[in-house]
Amino acid sequence: MYEFKYHRPGTVRQAANLLVKNEDAKLIAGGHTLVPVMKQRLASPPHLVDLSHIEGLDTIEMKGRSLVIGATAKHAEVANSAVVGEAIPALAELAGLIGDPAVRHRGTIGGSLANNDPTADYPAAVLALGATIVTNKRRLKAEEYFQGLFSTALEADEIITKVMFPVPKKAAYVKFRNQASRYALVGVFVAKRPSDVRVAVTGAGSDGVFRVTAFEDALKKRFSHKVLDGIAVSADGLNSDLHGSAEYRAHLIGVLTRRAVEAANAKD
Ligand SMILES: Cc1cc2nc3c(=O)[nH]c(=O)nc-3n(C[C@H](O)[C@H](O)[C@H](O)COP(=O)(O)OP(=O)(O)OC[C@H]3O[C@@H](n4cnc5c(N)ncnc54)[C@H](O)[C@@H]3O)c2cc1C
Secondary structure (H helix, E strand, C coil), rough: CCCCCCEECCCCCHEEEEHHHHCCCEEEEECCCCCHHHHCCCCCEEEEEEECCCCCCCCEEEEEEEEEECCCCCCHHHHHHHHHHHHHHHHHHHHHHCCCCCHHHHCCCHHHHHHHCCCCCHHHHHHHHHEEEEEEECEEEEHHHHHCCCCCCCCCHHHHHHEEEEEEEEEEEEEEECCCCEEEEEEEEEEECCEEEEEEEECEEEEEEEEEEHHHHHHHHHHCCHHHCCCCCCCCCEEEEEECHHHHHHHHHHHHHHHHHHHHHHHH
């Protein structure tokens, strides 16, 4: 029978020490990805280090011009936070679109980003907004953090402590979801930042989240969905599965980006 030892540290330092001391130990936050994987015996860590009792790790606050969200903040807390709603309403809306109420009341932003599922929602916001992932060891820019399918720059004993989102001028997230799993078939986050425009796509890329620079260049000149007319998205490198072909996903990227730009402009 598979057995594991459960640890409940009170601080990030204690959690980090437990990871170093116990080989193959795994962090657990909301458990909504890890526990199903353990039930299927695809992972059987001998030690589980629970982050959910560390005080202050779920804080949501403004620090200067950045919105700072603690790693154990749950999706429902982000969705319902007045601070998030005021600073980056598109991020609150994104969190409210994740899974179902049970998932939103257990799953955390840190767990989602550590897992880096190619169809998860937060990676699109992190890349489009140019967020910084803060760990117990360092700060990682979004561009260096995401390294492909379920792969990140995190080391085995590294713990995400918070995510810092610079506040954009305008932003919107539009998702076309898989009706069964509720993950994104395609999700597009558009952010008009002080210096540029970023368009980040989740759900469609075979390597995970990515940016659409042809759209970004056009939108930087004029932030209107009309400038996207005539710019085609290539299906090369996009996912093709029983839920939709690569060509269908390429089409959706165009449609959803237009809708996201319209939605961002409608917030004025
Ligand atoms: C039915 C269902 C539907 C879902 N639908 C969606 C959806 O529509 N969109 C979406 O984006 N997601 C969806 N999810 C995933 C959900 O958002 C998960 O909660 C999330 O991916 C993982 O967060 P967690 O806190 O549960 O992490 P856990 O399951 O606790 O951990 C996941 C991984 O992250 C590691 N980890 C956790 N916290 C940290 C940390 N702070 N630092 C470093 N490593 C850490 C763990 O060791 C583990 O490897 C769905 C899940 C389910 C079960």
